[in-house]
Amino acid sequence: MLSAIFGISHARRARRPVRLAGPAGSGAGALRPTHPGEIMPDVSVCSSWESSEGLRTQTGDTDFQNLWGAGCAGCRMSWFQKLFGYNHGVVIGMLHVPALPGTPCHNMTLQAIIKKVCSEARGYVQAGITGLMLENMHDVPYIQPDDIGPEITTSMTAVSCAVRQEYPNIPIGVQVLSAANKQALAVALAAGLDFIRAEGFVFSHIGDEGLQNACAGELLRYRRQIGADHIKVLTDIKKKHSSHAITSDVSISETAKSAEFFLSDGLIVTGTSTGVPASPQDIQEVREVVNLPVVIGSGVTVDNLHESRAMLHANGCIVGSHFKHGGHWQNDVDLRRVKHFMDEAKTLQT
Template sequence: MKFLQLFGRLKSVIIGMVHVKALPGTPRSIVPLAQITEEACREAEIYRSAGIDGLIIENMHDRPYTVGVGAEITATMTVICAAVKQTCPLLPVGVQILCAANQEAVAVALASRLDFIRAEGFVFSHVADEGILNACAGNLLRFRKQIGAEHVQVFADIKKKHSAHALTADVGVAETAKAAEFFLADGVVLTGTATGLEADPKELEEVRHAVKIPVLVGSGVTLENVKDYLDANALIVGSYFKKAGYWANDLDPDRVKRFMDHAGKLRG
């Protein structure tokens, strides 16, 4: 499996979030690009020192998000991602560009030598807080093929957080996962309803038994509940690693180390 080749294990991979500061042109942008890049690399080094299994870089501070992004975001994310990958060349590194800028993320991954992206709106249209997101799998994977980036894995959110799924209320989370698998996602990401809120362990089991591709948990994992998610192929952890467990705060090296030590014991 490509997942195993990338991460070296099939279960309980821990992926740390690097939430870059607000990028140029966004409402809360106050930090120069050079400083944003330096801070992202510093966080990557903290994660690497704690024994993290992988990283994902995200423009979480670019609130409020737009559906799709401008060239300035794609360009700056390329600079940041390339620097982080150079800082941690042996770690698997991915990127997510909010909101649903999935083709841009693939382009950034290719240019920065990254390994995967996290994609929103892969299958089944839905209403997000940014607006209506239409399913993108067909166009995204054709774009990936056309630019020669087929080695960049696509991990697709299903029943995505911060969204209303009334349009697909008759389609369960397992069926959504099956659709993503049928549409050639490399893995699916299960979340809670919002950033920092935990995914339902019962839904994790349901999805795991429904598909043969990797299943990742994408929100709400903490030191206290990580034991409930060890059967997932990977856990994307962001909020818990920040000071006081709040996503917008700076990374807390002690929380990262405690979590990784605890996860290491659980994983044997």
């Protein structure tokens, strides 16, 4: 089965949305703010951290395992439901932004890109999607984060702002390829988004862009420095399109535990490439060792939505390829496929 996610932007964090009865995101009434003036607690820093006396070992060190289980575990799971309004059946629809200025495949004005992305977002919302995520997937070939120019960050910010303006209450996230996690945080902060998808959070791997090293410490310090602690960081582990030979002695469950220890807000498990289903065994192994939301990041289709054993252990899914004409990520969104999928997914939403 699937499970729930996300909230609203920093500017609106004092009035978090709550889910009305019935299908999510199907109209203006799908989300509504809490009572005017009501302040929802910010769970980005759990009170257990501030009252961790009694969770010390005999050597005086903090017993992090018990700290997670005693207090933070609940907070680190609850943000997921508070943001999306469901425990099960959450679906994040991918908005694959057309190639941006300066990239080899760029062939549209920024205004045309914004119009296209907003149109696809509109179709997703009408079909009842639970959340959205923007990604510059058409910017092939991808480059290392230090080589990404300001034109990419500013363009993604402009597109994200347009989508957020049109849909102020639906959960929205962003990913900037490749592994441009700081840039994604900056975009999310400027556009009032709710989460990012981060690559290379813990352990190194070899992607088709080259070596990518762990970024957790640097990324979360940057998040604190820019005042973006309210923006959640969902992190890929043993990510697709990558070789993990250099960490072949580290299992996916150990990787998951390390990501949790390094303060990930949620984990994403994928297959070997875009559109390839994640291993049900991987999902189960990760679910059993962490107290974090676990999201399936590839290969979910209407055919395996109910049948896959992975769905019993995951908390949500990100769907891109299956929503496109012919099931290929490069094509336009096929709203009939989205509607069919969401009609099935809504039966899992609780």
